[in-house]
Amino acid sequence: MSLRELDPKDVYKALQDNKAVLIDVREPREYAAERLHGASLHPLSTFDPQSLPLDASREVILHCGSGKRSMDALQRCQKAGVPITAHVKGGLLAWKTSGLPTITIDPATGAVVDPQSR
Secondary structure, eight states, X not given: OOOEEEOHHHXXXXXXXXXXXXXXXXXXXXXXXXXXXXXXXXXXGGOOGGGSOOOTTSEEEEEOSSSHHHHHHHHXXXXXXXXXXXXXXXXXXXXXXXXXXXXXXOTTTOOXXXXXXX
16 A cells, blocks of 8 residues: 555545545644544544544545654554555645634634634
8 A cells, every 4th residue: 555645735625525534643632722624533642543434435534733643643554454545745734834724712712613614
C-alpha cells in the first residue's frame, strides 16, 4: 500500500460529497479547542488501527495538526494490514491556510462556533 498525502481542498470536497470519512488523530484537548466538521476522534496516544470505521463506499482519511502524527497513524495502519492509505497533507494548519472552515470555541462565551451549521 502506498501512503498518500491529500490536499485539504480535495478532502473538503470529498467530505461535502459524502465520499470520505475523516479521522482526527490529535489528542482530546486539541480536538475540543478546534476541529474539522464531521471528524471522529481516535487519538494517536491510544490509536488502534483495528478500531477505525472502514466504509466500502467512502475513503477513510486521517488528519492531525501538521501531518506528522497522521503519517505515523497511516504507518501503523499499514503495519496492521488496515487498508487506510491517505491523510491531509499539512494537517489542520494547511486546512486553515487554505481558508477552509473549522469548529472552534468562542473564548468569550464558551459557545461552539461551527460555520457549517449556519
